[in-house]
Each structure stands twice: as structure tokens, then as C-alpha cells.
Amino acid sequence: TQYTAEINAFSTDHADELEQFRIKFLGTKGIIKDIFDEFKAVSPEEKRTLGKVLNEFKQLAEAKYQSLKDLTEVADTAKDSGLDLTLPGEGFEVGARHPLALVRREIVEIFNKLGFIVAEGPEIEDDWHNFSALNFPEEHPARDMQDTFFIKKGGEKGDIALRTHTSSVQVRMMEAGKPPFRAIMPGRVYRNEAISARAHCFFHQVEGLYVDENVSFADLKQTLFYFVQELYGEGTKVRFRPSYFPFTEPSAEMDISCTICKGAGCQMCKYSGWVEILGCGMVDPNVLENCGIDSKKYSGFAFGMGIERIANLKFEIKDLRLFSENDARFLKQYKTSL
Numbered sequence: 001t002q003y004t005a006e007i008n009a010f011s012t013d014h015a016d017e018l019e020q021f022r023i024k025f026l027g028t029k030g031i032i033k034d035i036f037d038e039f040k041a042v043s044p045e046e047k048r049t050l051g052k053v054l055n056e057f058k059q060l061a062e063a064k065y066q067s068l069k070d071l072t073e074v075a076d077t078a079k080d081s082g083l084d085l086t087l088p089g090e091g092f093e094v095g096a097r098h099p100l101a102l103v104r105r106e107i108v109e110i111f112n113k114l115g116f117i118v119a120e121g122p123e124i125e126d127d128w129h130n131f132s133a134l135n136f137p138e139e140h141p142a143r144d145m146q147d148t149f150f151i152k153k154g155g156e157k158g159d160i161a162l163r164t165h166t167s168s169v170q171v172r173m174m175e176a177g178k179p180p181f182r183a184i185m186p187g188r189v190y191r192n193e194a195i196s197a198r199a200h201c202f203f204h205q206v207e208g209l210y211v212d213e214n215v216s217f218a219d220l221k222q223t224l225f226y227f228v229q230e231l232y233g234e235g236t237k238v239r240f241r242p243s244y245f246p247f248t249e250p251s252a253e254m255d256i257s258c259t260i261c262k263g264a265g266c267q268m269c270k271y272s273g274w275v276e277i278l279g280c281g282m283v284d285p286n287v288l289e290n291c292g293i294d295s296k297k298y299s300g301f302a303f304g305m306g307i308e309r310i311a312n313l314k315f316e317i318k319d320l321r322l323f324s325e326n327d328a329r330f331l332k333q334y335k336t337s338l
């Protein structure tokens, strides 16, 4: 036991000290050899119990020697190469979430609380799901309004294009199921616009759809009012202005009181105190019928917003291009928001 304690306490990173240890315990004239010599003289009964103890002791000494040997070898190479192993390591960087991902998650969480689920659909769409089912008449200028990237002419459900909005997911959802529907559709959409600080050829949307019996415009207003209070804080004002979309009737655009200048006037709200954040309206009965839903029994509302716009207001980002340039100096700033 005295030796066990000595072995346990022993430590070194000098090769010569370790060699002394080896000679003392494990050498051909070492302690362990001596003990095993004495062991030969004891009675067979004692051998059984003592043998186990001795073997363990030997293994302990050997294990200690091996582990210290590895250590001294590393220390030796380090000394040879001038490495200082006691210096702290180099530290590594943890990534940050993209600001658009942060805002999308926040939007999704707010609508989840109201019972909206998340629905997704393809980015490459046919004319039916992106336009016709949504009540865009053939050859109607409203189709140009959206600056579509076309991919292929013709096809079973019309021309193939990159979706210009995620309203196409609403159509897919209604075609595939039965009311009630209560879902939001986040996703990337594409429009053929020149890239500048205020426009891009793609951006991200969250659209929403609620279809059931007796859904009214009051439900729409209250839902969006709640959403804005959650997202921008209580006391944020909203106002609705009449607008036009082929797939909703009546249609509106919703403004919120500018979250940056609080109404005092700034560049973001063009000194009006209000910023537009989304389009909305009551789902046009034609759209419901196009998707196989009885428009006499059911009504619904829909809305759609650009995530970039929401993020611009939240983080005071003035140039849309920052979102897609992958500049680490920009992206790093959102680290704390993980």
C-alpha cells in the first residue's frame, strides 16, 4: 500500500525522471521483481489471495508508466519544436442565424399561438397555381404586375415559372384538403426586377390563409392587429387602406405606425409616420370555387408580407442587398439573437 500511494502520486514530464521510476519499480532489479521473488516462497493458499493483489499492483505501475511515457514524448517533441503546450487554444467562432431566419421564426411562432400551422410548396410553379386559380384572368395585366420569371411555355397546367408569391401554396392546400384551413406559408419568391437597395430578383414571404364558416373581415383585422402587437410591441398602431388583388375582395393594405421614429418622421416611413407591411383581404369566392370549396358555405381571409420588409423595420436595415451578399461583418451582428 505504501508503494501504491507512491505510484499514484508520481508524476513527471521529464524522460529521465520517468526512467528512474521504471528502474525502481519495473526494472529487472526493481521492487516488483523482488516482491514476485518473495511470492514464490509463500504457501499455496496465500498465493491465491496475494497473487491477485500483486497482479493489480503490477498493472498499476505499468499503466502509470505508459501514460507518463506518452506525456513525456509529447512534451519532448514540443520542446524540440519550440511549441508551448501551456498556451491557451485558438478559440473558434460560432455562427450566427441569418436575420431573415430569425424574423421568419418569430412570425411563425406568433401565428402558431393563434393555431396557424406552417405549409410549404414548390418554388417552381405552373400557371394554374400561381395565377389562374387565384383569379388572375388570362392575358390580364395583373400577371405583368408580378414580373414573372418564366421557365417553360405550355404544360398541362400552363406555363412553368418561378413562383411570384406563396399564394400558390394556399391553392395547393385548399385543393388537397377540406376546410377549416388555418395556415401560414413562408418561402422564397422570385420577381424579375433590377437589383437595387429597394428591390431584388428574389425575396421571402409569409402568407396566411384562414378558411372556415363565418370568417369575417373583423377576424382578419383582429388577427393582424394581434400579430403586430406581438411583433413590434404593444401600442403599435395599424391602419387599413383599400387596395386591389385579383384573389381577394375586398382587399386592403395594412400600415403600422413607424416603429423607428414612432411617428416623428424618418426616412423609413418617408416622413409620414406610417409604413406599409402587408396586403390582405377576404378570399375571393372564385378562388374558393377554383379549389373545390363551396363558397356559399365557407369564407376566408388571406394576407401576405415580405420578410425583408419586416426585418428592415426590426433591425433598421436600409439596403436589401445585404441579406444575400453573405458579408460576415453584417451577419455577425445577429449573433446575440441566437
Ligand code: PHE
Pocket: 164, 165, 166, 167, 207, 208, 245, 248, 279, 280, 281, 302, 303, 304, 305
Ligand atoms: N400575394 C400577394 C403579393 O404577393 C400578397 C397578398 C396575399 C395579398 C394574400 C392579399 C392576400 O403581393
